[in-house]
Amino acid sequence: MHSPNSWLQLALFVAALVAVTKPLGLYLVRVLDATARTWLDPVVRPVERLTYRLCGIDPLLEQGWASYTMSMLTFSLVGMLLTYFVLRFQDHLPLNPQGLPGLAPHLAFNTAASFTTNTNWQSYAGESTMSYFSQMVALTIHNFTSAAVGIAIAAALVRGVARQSARTIGNFWTDTVRVTYYLLVPFCLVFAVVLVSQGVIQNFKPYTVAKTYEPYTIQVPKTDSAGKPVMAADGKTPVLVDQSVDTQTIVQGPVASQVAIKMLGTNGGGYTNANAAHPFENPTPLSNFLQVLSIFAIPSALTYYLGRMVMNQRHGWAVWGAMFAMFAVGLGVCWRAEQRGNPIHQSLGISAADGNMEGKEVRFGIFNSALFATVTTDASCGAVNAMHDSFTPIGGLVPLFNMQTGEVIFGGVGAGLYGMLIFVVLAVFIAGLMVGRTPEYLGKKIEAYDVKLVMLVLMALAATVLVFTAWASISAWGQAGLNNAGPHGFSEILYAYSSAVANNGSAFAGLTAAPADGNPHWDVTLAFAMLVGRFLMIVPILALAGNLAGKKLIPASAGTFRTEGPTFVVLLIGTVVLVGALTFLPALAMGPVVEHYLMTSGTLF
Amino acid sequence: MKPLLDNLRASVLLTLVFAVLLCGVYPAAVWAAGRALFPWRSDGSLLVDKDGTVRGSALLAQNFSSDRDFQPRPSAAGSGYDATASGGTNLGPTSDKLANGVHAKDAAGKDVSDPNNFDGVKDLVRAYRTQNGLGASDPVPADAVTRSGSGLDPHISIQNALLQAPRVARARSVPLETVRAKIAAATDGRSLGFLGEPGVNVLLLNRALDKIASR
Numbered sequence: 001m002h003s004p005n006s007w008l009q010l011a012l013f014v015a016a017l018v019a020v021t022k023p024l025g026l027y028l029v030r031v032l033d034a035t036a037r038t039w040l041d042p043v044v045r046p047v048e049r050l051t052y053r054l055c056g057i058d059p060l061l062e063q064g065w066a067s068y069t070m071s072m073l074t075f076s077l078v079g080m081l082l083t084y085f086v087l088r089f090q091d092h093l094p095l096n097p098q099g100l101p102g103l104a105p106h107l108a109f110n111t112a113a114s115f116t117t118n119t120n121w122q123s124y125a126g127e128s129t130m131s132y133f134s135q136m137v138a139l140t141i142h143n144f145t146s147a148a149v150g151i152a153i154a155a156a157l158v159r160g161v162a163r164q165s166a167r168t169i170g171n172f173w174t175d176t177v178r179v180t181y182y183l184l185v186p187f188c189l190v191f192a193v194v195l196v197s198q199g200v201i202q203n204f205k206p207y208t209v210a211k212t213y214e215p216y217t218i219q220v221p222k223t224d225s226a227g228k229p230v231m232a233a234d235g236k237t238p239v240l241v242d243q244s245v246d247t248q249t250i251v252q253g254p255v256a257s258q259v260a261i262k263m264l265g266t267n268g269g270g271y272t273n274a275n276a277a278h279p280f281e282n283p284t285p286l287s288n289f290l291q292v293l294s295i296f297a298i299p300s301a302l303t304y305y306l307g308r309m310v311m312n313q314r315h316g317w318a319v320w321g322a323m324f325a326m327f328a329v330g331l332g333v334c335w336r337a338e339q340r341g342n343p344i345h346q347s348l349g350i351s352a353a354d355g356n357m358e359g360k361e362v363r364f365g366i367f368n369s370a371l372f373a374t375v376t377t378d379a380s381c382g383a384v385n386a387m388h389d390s391f392t393p394i395g396g397l398v399p400l401f402n403m404q405t406g407e408v409i410f411g412g413v414g415a416g417l418y419g420m421l422i423f424v425v426l427a428v429f430i431a432g433l434m435v436g437r438t439p440e441y442l443g444k445k446i447e448a449y450d451v452k453l454v455m456l457v458l459m460a461l462a463a464t465v466l467v468f469t470a471w472a473s474i475s476a477w478g479q480a481g482l483n484n485a486g487p488h489g490f491s492e493i494l495y496a497y498s499s500a501v502a503n504n505g506s507a508f509a510g511l512t513a514a515p516a517d518g519n520p521h522w523d524v525t526l527a528f529a530m531l532v533g534r535f536l537m538i539v540p541i542l543a544l545a546g547n548l549a550g551k552k553l554i555p556a557s558a559g560t561f562r563t564e565g566p567t568f569v570v571l572l573i574g575t576v577v578l579v580g581a582l583t584f585l586p587a588l589a590m591g592p593v594v595e596h597y598l599m600t601s602g603t604l605f
Numbered sequence: 606m607k608p609l610l611d612n613l614r615a616s617v618l619l620t621l622v623f624a625v626l627l628c629g630v631y632p633a634a635v636w637a638a639g640r641a642l643f644p645w646r647s648d649g650s651l652l653v654d655k656d657g658t659v660r661g662s663a664l665l666a667q668n669f670s671s672d673r674d675f676q677p678r679p680s681a682a683g684s685g686y687d688a689t690a691s692g693g694t695n696l697g698p699t700s701d702k703l704a705n706g707v708h709a710k711d712a713a714g715k716d717v718s719d720p721n722n723f724d725g726v727k728d729l730v731r732a733y734r735t736q737n738g739l740g741a742s743d744p745v746p747a748d749a750v751t752r753s754g755s756g757l758d759p760h761i762s763i764q765n766a767l768l769q770a771p772r773v774a775r776a777r778s779v780p781l782e783t784v785r786a787k788i789a790a791a792t793d794g795r796s797l798g799f800l801g802e803p804g805v806n807v808l809l810l811n812r813a814l815d816k817i818a819s820r
Contacts, residue, residue, distance in 0.1 A: 054622060055622065071612050074612040075612075075619065082620060125692075189634060193642065196639035199664055203636065211659065212661060213661075216670065240720060248665070274756065278691045279662075283664050344699070349731075350744065350745055350750060359754045360751075362761060362804040387694075390703075484695075485701075605701055
């Protein structure tokens, strides 16, 4: 039932995405130029100047790539340490009306790495783990800074491409501050208030206890006076007692301010465990539409920024076109698979026309769930409005594959563009090999050093995903975290590491990364994968930016491979898909692909 | 050493400045604006009785199982509709547990209560057909027998509500047309007329029914 209504929503989404790309891209040009003026100057400029003065930053000082990298790494490390210690000691800090305890070391490390790297993988359950202070300070600060740093890196790389015979690629501090003050904060302020109008909560009250209409009885393990579970005579099974539930404890807190930046900054870390599926985070189809659009807005605009900065707008649109084509195919596949639903459940009596509704919300339906899943994994957002773990095998393969492309289909804010430029360099290199000429990218010769950096990034990312997946698959600690058996269990593992390395943060959420017995393997390996995925990507990219900036421009000739037009778009898509597919195809075959055929034949695990 | 120290100083100071602005001023500004413009929504869309008792949130499902009430979608949030433990089953398409459920049995093969018991799609379909008088092969609306992503989905599909309507009307001794009118009134349509899918808000619907025939 691909209803006309769904097509109308798709058309509106595409139109809105195209419409924001140019104006937001032009605005980015001004934001990322320390001397340019914007319409926010009267309000923001004084705050910006004061910030520089307080922090001892010279905003016009240009940095070389090594200096830029050092500043970025120091800033990230300080932020990560702050988060780690706030989480560890949240019970001694203010704004903890629920009296939640401090986090275990591995969980705090995992979460600090997760938010520093713009991943927002959540090993914890938001509403029952984090105090308001932790949510507001330890986590929210990274939603802004990790996004701002990503955009700064992308700008540095674009400058490297655009400049010639230059030694510098910009100023890290200025980029980060300006992106935060001129782009993220003002947009989030407006966005958050719009979200409140739809029903997203924003308050500082303790949780509300409601008296429900119909009390019901649940069975809970009986505990003795010391709080230990009482065991039956066999010593193994806990004794159960009936407990009447006549209240519902309703989560409260500053949700809207966090949701706005988690979407716009492609962070994705929800306030609640259910993330954007929770009615308090995403109450209406309109809030859902705005959230999906806000994920893609900045990454899409950055392609326009690229075109403008290298003075070749057609190149910017060519990159956009390659991203859009891959997005559209992914959406089509996911949407169709979810709409067709699960034949096993249909044989049990579920209406076939309704599609696969397990883990989905009625107000979003099939189309908006498939759209959100595709967008959130194309971009490295990772927020979810439906549970990917319960998608059909092919519907779940799309998010998995999207992440394995390296998050370059629009991608994270900044990360999508610099990730895609890695593939652009690789594509022109391949094209150069095919026609037997020295590869060039926008008038810059691409040489052995550049290609080595590119391959370092691609191989480090792929190897991290596959090695950790293999390790977890054959280890007791790895299998202990699974919620599903058979190939779907393997998909849960593959999804976790793909998500961590891609800095996405969505999950086949049945996986328990923080088990009750405190085994730290999942938390620590995932944290390591996230750090590799972020910093082993950024550092070579900044080196590439520095190297490209120093090169001379050579004039285009008849033999120059043009980085615009359909030929380039096809070559770029081919490079992304082949590198992604060839590396991960065997793993995907063992997970979702085989599960699809087993589902069709009615096999259960 | 100097560049390193400069970087460290700038990092620490900038982190502090950001902490104040982004973690203090920004959420407070959103809070103030939300409070001024949309006070009911920013506090959680709470439904409050005349005597001041909070009965729930218009946005969150809660448990209803009697024949008199419309029933929400099954929930995997905690032990069911637990608003501090939102989440879905996260069971995959080939999960035996999801399809057939888990039912502990005693030595004689009879069902016994157990915290790990779980109703699969098969059990939920059977229960739905029985409770609403459907035939053994009538298709059941998907939303009625699947758990939502949040476990707190306040809505059911219109089709699901219409199938439950005769049962509720009978149990409450209210004309079917009245119940149908209440369903229409409790339906949240598509945003702007075409975004998303329409859904019937179960909690608001049951509240509205209580007002015409007190329980």
